Amino acid sequence: DAKTTQPPSMDCAEGRAANLPCNHSTISGNEYVYWYRQIHSQGPQYIIHGLKNNETNEMASLIITEDRKSSTLILPHATLRDTAVYYCIVRVKVGGADGLTFGKGTHLIIQP
Amino acid sequence: NAGVTQTPKFQVLKTGQSMTLQCAQDMNHNSMYWYRQDPGMGLRLIYYSASEGTTDKGEVPNGYNVSRLNKREFSLRLESAAPSQTSVYFCASSAGGNGNTIYFGEGSWLTVV
Numbered sequence: 001d002a003k004t005t006q007p008p009s010m011d012c013a014e015g016r017a018a019n020l021p022c023n024h025s026t027i028s029g030n031e032y033v034y035w036y037r038q039i040h041s042q043g044p045q046y047i048i049h050g051l052k053n054n055e056t057n058e059m060a061s062l063i064i065t066e067d068r069k070s071s072t073l074i075l076p077h078a079t080l081r082d083t084a085v086y087y088c089i090v091r092v093k094v095g096g097a098d099g100l101t102f103g104k105g106t107h108l109i110i111q112p
Numbered sequence: 113n114a115g116v117t118q119t120p121k122f123q124v125l126k127t128g129q130s131m132t133l134q135c136a137q138d139m140n141h142n143s144m145y146w147y148r149q150d151p152g153m154g155l156r157l158i159y160y161s162a163s164e165g166t167t168d169k170g171e172v173p174n175g176y177n178v179s180r181l182n183k184r185e186f187s188l189r190l191e192s193a194a195p196s197q198t199s200v201y202f203c204a205s206s207a208g209g210n211g212n213t214i215y216f217g218e219g220s221w222l223t224v225v
Contacts, residue, residue: 046214
């Protein structure tokens with residue numbers, strides 16, 4: 001099963017771009033990379049996902065390397081409300097069940 | 113938009129008591145999930161249902177049972193609650209299959225004393 005590695009914490013200044021890295025060196029060809037965030041133990045909030053190509057939506061951009069072994073989530077203009085735990089996830093099967101396997105994520109702190 | 117709705121939001125149980133967490137989604141999704149999250153940890157999959165009438169065990173199924181009542185509803189039952197089951201429980205749903213988004217509810221905080 002593909003697993004991900006993220007730094008445990010990062011700081012970013014308000015108004016700057018936040019770049020969150022993720023390594024997934026054992027990802028297989030048909031596995032998507034998903035990003036979620038969680039604020040104060042609320043339900044995880046979907047941000048973005050991708051397979052091979054870079055993706056952008058109203059919240060963020062996802063840059064996936066050509067070999068697909070790593071990716072970067074970019075929050076273009078971070079605000080204080082972006083302080084949260086960010087999870088990079090490769091969708092895998094756990095036993096017979098299809099789902100998302102969450103690690104400990106990156107605690108992103110936006111500094112005023 | 114309701115999305116994924118869980119009840120109750122908070123519950124305190126005594127050891128050995130039973131209870132059921134309810135979950136409903138209004139997005140016509142095939143797949144539904146139950147996760148738990150312990151303090152400082154990521155979410156762990158308890159059970160999964162790919163469609164009405166089917167369920168599969170996840171990473172931590174012991175001590176739990178589930179019922180996929182219909183396409184909308186997926187319940188999680190604790191038959192004899194233990195302090196180790198004190199956790200935040202999240203229900204989720206998706207259209208199913210690789211590449212589809214999984215949407216989460218707001219969580220149910222359960223304390224077993």
